[in-house]
Amino acid sequence: MIFCLSISHRNAGLPMLESLTFEDEERVLKEVYLMDFVQECILLQTCHRVEIYCATDKVAKEVAKRVIKFWSKKVGVSYDVLEDVLRVYYGKDALLHLFYVTAGLKSMVIGEDQILGQVRTAYVKAKKLGTVNLILEKVFMKAVNVGRRVRTETRINEGSVSISSASVDLALKELGSAKKIKALVIGAGEAGSIVVENLHKKGVKKLLIANRTYSRGVKLASKVSGKAIRFNQISEALPEVNLVVAAVSTKKPILKAKEVRKALGKNKSNGLFIIDISQPRFVEKKVNLLDHVTLRNIDDLKGVVEKNIEKRLSEAEKARRIVIGELKLFENQLGRIMAEPVISKICRKIEEIRRIELRRVFQKIKEKDERKKLVIESFSRELAERMLQIPIEQLREAALKNNNGLLSSAEKLFGVKIEKQEE
Incomplete structure (x- = not known):
């Protein structure tokens, strides 16, 4: 069983x-x-x-x-x-x-x-x-x-059923091909790691990772051929990307509208799509008022996730x-599978006995009488198979019903022992 x-x-x-x-x-x-x-x-x-x-x-x-x-x-x-x-x-x-x-x-x-x-x-x-x-x-x-x-x-x-994976789906929907995305992920914790790994799997080649503990960002970046930057370098990195995903714990917004405006002044052609899944928010709400900037937050993603869960x-x-x-x-x-080790041992035991007894019989028959030997060989094989037919059927049925008692009794009756693993 x-x-x-x-x-x-x-x-x-x-x-x-x-x-x-x-x-x-x-x-x-x-x-x-x-x-x-x-x-x-x-x-x-x-x-x-x-x-x-x-x-x-x-x-x-x-x-x-x-x-x-x-x-x-x-x-x-x-x-x-x-x-x-x-x-x-x-x-x-x-x-x-x-x-x-x-x-x-x-x-x-x-x-x-x-x-x-x-x-x-x-x-x-x-x-x-x-x-x-x-x-x-x-x-x-x-x-x-x-x-x-x-x-x-x-x-x-x-369908994505976590906020982190849903944010990646939203980014791809908004920006199109993964090849066009240059991403900055802020946070290398559980949520940030999921975002980074999913972006990498989708084919995003440029991945910058900023984390308060720099070494943790380096470790995550090494897994996806990305680049870790220090937390105080976030503003400097904004002109290089067109996607920012913030997944970091904070007491109040850290990324301010003036920093984003300054970054856009250096590279307006990129535009910027920002997804803030931090709790509380990492990105100041005013950022959404800037030209060429789209800001989405955790509330925008909850509805998508809930629908996917329902599906x-x-x-x-x-x-x-x-x-x-x-x-x-x-x-x-299952009955055949469970009973097979016992059945296999019994069949081998009977076959071994059959061959031993056949040799004894053949020693009493003249060597030239091959036809008689073939008849006896065939008879002994058929007799063994017919005698084992019903026991085998019963053992398979017992295994199907989890009747381990009958399987154990069969081992004792036929004098066989099931080893754990045959080398």
Whole structure:
């Protein structure tokens, strides 16, 4: 059976989430994998969620308790506190949860694309460490495909839903081609970084970044082949650009109309489009009265963002229908996937016995009588296949119903043992 232990922004505040995050992901993966009865495991850790996915052939609830105890000791949080914020999903519910996650339906920003890459990265890490095998490989690959289909067949990831990304869209709409934009971004914090990165992705080549802490501006500029300037050089830089985005905390407006007028006097041909997403405002309101200057603020963007959020929410129902449909199809394959390790071992064991007994029989037959040998070979193969047909069907059905007891009994009856990972 598959189970998932999940903590996210939905059931824990940021301080709690940070306290439950693992520092050494690789070590955690290896330690969970080495626990009794954990056959496979994957760790998905992002800014807004920490999740451990496991596959086991034992009673999933008991194995989950062991992993929760490990988690609480690892991060130094009591079992009761961890259990209180933890969400645990088993079997079909775990699959549905993972499919919803990759579809962006459980993200803080609904429909965001980043989670799809994060899920795939989590799988690749586990694969490299050898903590994932047949079951979770199939599950995670399916989840990634479901996430891609949702984004292809719906518009759940369209339209900016943050003020920072919406400001970039507005700039492109106003100024046209990204190649024409020469931008100055004031602020290298979270909002400013999003603006800078989005402008870079859209193809803006000239990017100046001003920040109170110069070194932070330098660090951000290096990521996008931009240029950092000091905070007191903002006025000097204005004649070089046609777009200014201010995303910085301030107690009162700092960029005054007289400074902007002076800059325009040096280069009127550029004109200036200013977007102020600072709270409170960084740019003096009078700037909007200047010729060749357009000033937009956070209030102008809120309406756009709210409309985009509404559009994404309306697309979410389409996305859910796709997920449910994919889950139903995948359920039919799940029994085969879950039972395959046991079935494979049993078939190999029977085949091994068949060949040993055939050699004994052939030793009693004259070497020249090849026809008789072929008849016996064919008979023994068909007999083995016919005798295994019903047990195999029952094992696949048991796996589909999460009946781990029958799978365990089959291991004992046929004298096989399922290893965690075959090298």
